[in-house]
Amino acid sequence: MNPEQILFILFGAVSLIGAIAVISFRHPIYSALSLIVTFFAQAGLFILLGAHFVAAVQVIVYAGAIMVLFLFVIMLLNLGTLSAKGAISGKLKGFAVILGILLAIEGVYIAVKAPNDPADASAETAIESVSTTTYNIGELLFNEYLLPFEVTSLILLAALIGVIVLVKRESQEES
Amino acid sequence: MENFPLFLIISSAVKILIIVHMLLIGVMIMIWAERRVSGWMQDRLGPNRVGPQGLLQPVADGLKFMFKEDLIPNHVDKPLYVLAPAMLLVPALVVVAVVPFGSSIELFGETINLQIADINIGILYILAITSLGVYGVVLGAWASNNKYSLLGGLRSSAQMISYELTLGLAIIGVLMLTSSLSLRTIAIEQGAYPWQWNFLIHFPAFLAFTTAMFAETNRLPFDLAEAEQELVAGYHTEYSSMKFAMFFMAEYMNMIVGSAVVVTLFLGGWHFFGLENVGGPVWSGLISFGIFFVKTAIFLFVFIWVRWTLPRFRYDQLMNFGWKFLLPVALTSIVVTGALWITTGSRLVVGIGNVIAAFIVVSIVAGLLVMNKTPEPAIRDDDSQITPSALDAIE
């Protein structure tokens, strides 16, 4: 076992356990915390894959901003007291888990059977491009993917306006 | 395994050991300095009984914390209550790993960089880890199950999210001119003399960054999260003993690391009039470390100075200041730096352009705020500058 494999198993296990914890904790706060753990483990996996920039952005965007918003809403609405009631029945739950396991088997089958000959061969060549990866991403982002990039900014703007409209209407109705 | 990097591992371990201890001792010195300097500024003595000049006061405080009963109130959410101080302290400790605290030392024929890890996304690492500090505050507040704590925690999380934007945007100008994310490269790129340092080229961004740093570390004038007079200490009301001490230490560690980052990014790192090149390969490294240390210490003094100079913002003022002044200034700095750097390629032009643009933006925002001001009887000092008076107008 080389260090990379050990780290992969570690991060992979942590992210899977975290993911399962997200859907099994009763209290939303604990779910949110488990999700943060999962995101962290994924950032670790990204670093293993040489995607340092993406790993940093993962932590900044997901752990630093998105999950704080989740926690904020959970705390603000005091949702902990509501989560106990209204769970779905055990029979349906079992059915859902079986469907999920089927989906997992399909996904694993595709992942293993997919044509992936360049996997090991080019892994060696990819390593040397690791140190310039931020530069590469920037170059791609502002040349080849410039239009998608601009569209993304439109999406963010739309979200901004949407949130303001939602909240504004709220406060107008109340007053 | 052949080619086992034994030397690298040992030198890294030694560096980590030294830096973590310097941080912990630095916290103790800061606690002492804060109280003594506060005393000096308020024309009183401050603690001077324990040891010479009261220097052993932090040790006494620490012992007191350790021997205090480790109280866990009945109404708290126990796992999170215990976890929260650690979640604040750990980011504060690990963020220092990428700060270059000196040039380099040559020992046993190997060059040791005075930095724990020179990773190529250094500044993003700092932003990522500092953004995690908010969890300790929010979870501690929520787990305490106390309305004042929760208010403090919510204030703090909103404040941190708002000011993080400025923190991130203000450094982009620096990154554009350095074209590297590595803190070491940023420090090296700045020359030996103060007029080559980044704070002159990016003066508005420097001010915005520093202000946001004050907000991120929850220092006055942005300490709404723990405002003693309003929230009974806010998120750590329910904490006592070592858990409280951990919150306390994390806050001071954030201050120290924040100062070190500002020094690295804007104040030339370990450079000072070429003094860092004096002496042999060992001495120049140590001198550069000393220069960095002194610069950080001076900046820490500014932290205390500001504490006793500015009053606390009100919550709406805080949000208005962050979103309507700091953020536009940081954004303008990006646009102006980029445009002027591409067209002229002169750092002098970029520096002057940045200041002018920031002045224009602040004037426009202030003008808009004054025009939209709701009529309100108030006594105003008309001699004050445009920014503070506009800030008052926001109310």
Next chain:
Amino acid sequence: MALEYYLVLSALLFTTGVIGVLIRRNAIIIFMCIELMLNAANLAFVAISRSLGEASGQVFVIFVMAVAAAEVAIGLAIIVSVFKHRQTINVDEVNSLKG
């Protein structure tokens, strides 16, 4: 590390998210599960990008993150306003189109 391991992990994470959406009725947790699925996709993107030796996959991940951020902002605003109207965020109880 071969590519398959990462893809298998990604598939398992995605499935966990799907199961979460199916068995939980709390809107916030369902939302978190959607984030989980997006992240599983991100992992696959980065892994494939690495195995192909180019950075396009990582650019896609950045787009996904931007969209996820926008989605979270809107989604949480909707959840908050639904909660204000109906005092619940159980998705089975929020079943009428009228506000």
